[in-house]
Amino acid sequence: MITNIGKTDKLLRLIAVITIAILYSTKVVTGTLGTVLMVLAGILLLTSFVRFCPLYLPFGIRTNKNKGKEGESCCTR
Numbered sequence: 001m002i003t004n005i006g007k008t009d010k011l012l013r014l015i016a017v018i019t020i021a022i023l024y025s026t027k028v029v030t031g032t033l034g035t036v037l038m039v040l041a042g043i044l045l046l047t048s049f050v051r052f053c054p055l056y057l058p059f060g061i062r063t064n065k066n067k068g069k070e071g072e073s074c075c076t077r
Contacts, residue, residue: 001050001052002052003051003052003064003066004051004052004053004056004057004061004062004063004064005047005048005051005052005053005056005063005064006062006063006064006065008063009048009063009064010048010051013044013045013047013048014044014045014048016041016044017041017044017045017048020037020038020040020041021038021041023037024037024038024041051064
């Protein structure tokens with residue numbers, strides 16, 4: 001699988017997930033905003049584990065600096 005998320009990007013996504021989870025669990029954000037943020041946190045968590053972000057494809061963004069099959073650019077297929 002082609003990966004386009006690097007280590008720093010993954011770390012920032014995980015920090016965002018933790019922050020959103022803390023804000024939601026302490027009831028700082030509630031209601032519709034809380035639900036939307038929790039869905040966003042789920043998406044960020046999923047993309048950080050699979051190390052692939054589909055929103056990066058149209059823009060050719062790749063924060064993964066590794067070479068080879070795992071680090072193959074999204075646009076060189």
